[in-house]
Amino acid sequence: MSAVNHPVHAAIAAASEGLVDREVVVELVVLCAVAREHMLVVGPPGTAKSEAVRRIARRLGGRYFEYLLGRFTEPTEIFGPVDLRKLKEGVVETETSGMLPEADVAFLDEVFLGSTAILNTLLGILNEGTFRRGHTAMRCPLRVCVGACNRLPEDEHLAAFSDRFLVRVFVEPVGDSDLEELLARGWSLDDGTSGAHASMNEIDTLAKTARAMNMARVAPAIAQAVRLLRGAGLVWSDRRIVRAQRLVAAAAALAGRVEPTEADLWPLIFALPTEHAQQEGRDLLRELLARSESSSLLAAAAAGSLGPLARGARIVRAGDALLVEAHDGGPSRAVWSLKLEGIAREIDATFTEASMPDDVATLRKRVAAAIAAAPAV
Amino acid sequence: MRVDFELRADVLLPQCVVGVGPVAVALAQRVLRDLEGAHSTQLRGVVASDMIVLLGDTEHLPWVDGVQYLGRDARAPDLLLPTQLAPRAPLDAFTRAVTTRARGPKAPWAVLVAPQRITSLAEARYVERERLVAWIAAAAAAASVA
Numbered sequence: 001m002s003a004v005n006h007p008v009h010a011a012i013a014a015a016s017e018g019l020v021d022r023e024v025v026v027e028l029v030v031l032c033a034v035a036r037e038h039m040l041v042v043g044p045p046g047t048a049k050s051e052a053v054r055r056i057a058r059r060l061g062g063r064y065f066e067y068l069l070g071r072f073t074e075p076t077e078i079f080g081p082v083d084l085r086k087l088k089e090g091v092v093e094t095e096t097s098g099m100l101p102e103a104d105v106a107f108l109d110e111v112f113l114g115s116t117a118i119l120n121t122l123l124g125i126l127n128e129g130t131f132r133r134g135h136t137a138m139r140c141p142l143r144v145c146v147g148a149c150n151r152l153p154e155d156e157h158l159a160a161f162s163d164r165f166l167v168r169v170f171v172e173p174v175g176d177s178d179l180e181e182l183l184a185r186g187w188s189l190d191d192g193t194s195g196a197h198a199s200m201n202e203i204d205t206l207a208k209t210a211r212a213m214n215m216a217r218v219a220p221a222i223a224q225a226v227r228l229l230r231g232a233g234l235v236w237s238d239r240r241i242v243r244a245q246r247l248v249a250a251a252a253a254l255a256g257r258v259e260p261t262e263a264d265l266w267p268l269i270f271a272l273p274t275e276h277a278q279q280e281g282r283d284l285l286r287e288l289l290a291r292s293e294s295s296s297l298l299a300a301a302a303a304g305s306l307g308p309l310a311r312g313a314r315i316v317r318a319g320d321a322l323l324v325e326a327h328d329g330g331p332s333r334a335v336w337s338l339k340l341e342g343i344a345r346e347i348d349a350t351f352t353e354a355s356m357p358d359d360v361a362t363l364r365k366r367v368a369a370a371i372a373a374a375p376a377v
Numbered sequence: 378m379r380v381d382f383e384l385r386a387d388v389l390l391p392q393c394v395v396g397v398g399p400v401a402v403a404l405a406q407r408v409l410r411d412l413e414g415a416h417s418t419q420l421r422g423v424v425a426s427d428m429i430v431l432l433g434d435t436e437h438l439p440w441v442d443g444v445q446y447l448g449r450d451a452r453a454p455d456l457l458l459p460t461q462l463a464p465r466a467p468l469d470a471f472t473r474a475v476t477t478r479a480r481g482p483k484a485p486w487a488v489l490v491a492p493q494r495i496t497s498l499a500e501a502r503y504v505e506r507e508r509l510v511a512w513i514a515a516a517a518a519a520a521s522v523a
Contacts, residue, residue: 279387286386311388341440349391349446349460355384368442 004205005256007198009296011059014197015052016299023299025052025169031267031297032167033060033105033143034206035250037243038126040111040162041148042275043171049148053107060203061196062104062143069114078108078118079133092134101131101140104200111147112158119161126164143203152274166243167267170275210249218248218260221288225268228284234277244271254296266292266304311350312360319343319363323370337374340367380471382490385463389448391435393457393487397494400443401429402516407439409509417504423496424512426519430487432457432501447487455484457498462490 012030016023025041029052032039041049050066057064067078076082080099082092100106108114114122124132126145131138147165215222226241236244247267252260266289272278282289282305292305298317302310322339344367347360356364396404408420408431420438422431431438438446447457453468456475464471475486479495487496 283387290386342436345391345435345438345440345446348440348444349448350388352384352461355461371440 002256004202004209005254005296008060008202008206008254011056011197012296015056015059019048019052019055022048022052022171024303025049025171026056027297027300028167028169028270029053029056029105029144029146030060030203031247031250031254031300032146033203034210034253035246036143036207037166037246038145038147038164039167039169040152040165041146041169041171042150042152043148044150044173047171047173049171050107050109053105053146057105057107058195059197060105061199062203063102063141064105064107065098065100065103066107066109067100068109069111069118071113071115073114073118075115075117075121075133078114079121079131082134086135092136094131094133094136096131096136096138100142101125101138104141104143106142106145107148108145109148110150112149112153112155112162119158123161123164141200143200143207163237163240166240167247167270168273168275168278169270170278206250206253210246210253213249213252214259215245215249218262218265221262221265222248222268225265225285225288228288229272229281232280232284234272234280234284236271240271244268247271251294251297251301255294256296262288262291263293263309265289266294266301266310269304270300309357312357315343315346315350316359316363319347319367323366333374337371340371340374343367344371380464380466380474382459382462382464384461389450389458389460391438391446391448391460393430393432393447393498394438394440395428395430395445395447395487395489396441396443397428397445397489397492399520400441401427402513402520403441404429404431404439404444405509405513405516407441408504409506409513411439412504412506412509415506420504421501422504423498423501424508425496427516428494428496429512430496430498430501431504432498445489447489449485455486457485457487459488459490 008030012026015026019026028039043049054064054066078100080094080096080101083095086093096102121131121133124130125140125142129140129142131140153162222245226236229236244267247270248260248264251264251267255264257264268285269278269281272281289305291309292301293309293313294301298310298314302314322336322343325336344364347356347364351360394404408417420431420433422429446460448460450456450458450463450468453472455472475488475495476484479486479497483497483499485498487498
């Protein structure tokens with residue numbers, strides 16, 4: 001792993017620690033920051049959407065701006081107040097210090113509740129990276145804006161604004177099987193004083209690397225993906241097709257590659273606009289995505305592609321972490337043994353003997369031996 | 378109708394676990410070990426002389442080496458299929474073939490690829506300690522005679 005990738009990888013790992021089932025959100029924020037694209041997280045309230053974004057922003061060392069929009073939110077609450085001294089001179093300038101126009105990472109909860117004035121100004125920032133209001137016109141350092149909502153908007157007037165969020169991720173409340181882990185991790189969640197593991201400099205270097213990549217090797221595969229999706233009635237705009245390439249290049253840069261390969265196509269799934277489209281897309285593109293893998297974005301590559309390499313890598317990471325835990329007996333040993341069975345169950349439900357990658361097969365042997373040595377109490 | 382199976386991209390959520398032969402005995406012993414009270418409130422199942430099939434939520438399905446997991450494909454709701462495999466035939470045609478070939482009561486049907494078996498789960502009921510103990514004893518007796 002390069003000198004640039006390593007701190008970003010460390011930031012992702014640190015941000016994901018303590019979160020249950022939100023690693024994909026953390027990883028996609030980083031992918032979008034490198035690709036200079038924006039992201040929408042769709043899910044019910046209380047599903048750690050803002051916590052996941054806040055944690056990765058902190059670990060990346062960026063200036064972070066977060067706000068919960070409402071129908072009566074004033075533009076000054078997002079972009080900053082009018083500079084009164086300048087106003088007396090007849091100049092309408094905005095004091096942007098500490099506000100969204102100066103943020104590296106932004107999170108806007110209930111993003112579609114913003115007024116027309118707010119959304120129109122945001123459109124300029126998301127589209128051109130420029131904040132314009134009154135006499136103020138400035139380039140914004142924003143690497144990624146994450147919008148959150150409970151459901152995708154149905155209002156056609158919001159379609160143009162919604163389309164600026166290229167990446168979509170859909171989250172649900174934690175499943176029954178992960179509740180104990182949620183309670184344990186939630187109890188020990190950090191208090192927000194942990195420092196940065198990386199900086200925006202690394203993100204910018206990776207972005208530059210991504211933009212300079214030669215896409216020739218994967219262009220046919222991306223075109224084939226678009227054709228397959230169109231054949232099933234999943235139509236992408238030309239803009240979305242072109243911009244989706246940035247995600248593929250960003251995935252390659254984060255994986256430490258000098259040019260994208262078939263392993264980096266998995267982000268295409270997250271550029272599909274609805275949850276249903278993403279599910280269909282995984283099925284339609286399963287052969288194209290079968291070789292997906294990423295050393296930095298394990299969870300996202302697995303979730304995007306459902307490809308065996310990516311899924312296997314995620315299972316191996318979870319299994320290795322569990323085997324390292326030591327238990328001396330008592331109820332915790334029984335719980336640990338059940339978790340080991342959960343890993344074994346996931347392995348056997350995911351792979352046949354013939355399709356099992358070598359590292360998964362090795363893990364399976366270790367897990368089976370640990371279960372045999374530690375029967376449930 | 379001979380049908381080949383292929384790896385599926387969208388692995389099914391396990392909703393059923395099956396043990397055949399010695400694996401079935403190990404599975405039954407595993408279930409018995411955690412069974413509190415006279416019957417389970419989490420696992421329902423059917424048995425044959427050499428097979429146990431259990432239905433339940435994913436996190437409640439036990440694991441022993443050699444079991445197979447089945448799940449439901451939304452396009453074939455009457456079938457429980459291997460979680461990693463899909464028939465190469467269209468699912469509606471495959472479902473018709475299964476229900477035609479299998480005798481006995483109704484859906485759902487558990488479909489195993491290796492060994493090839495189709496088992497009705499219409500009569501599945503909550504696992505009972507007494508029946509499980511008796512089944513294990515009968516299986517052990519059959520194994521010692523064989």
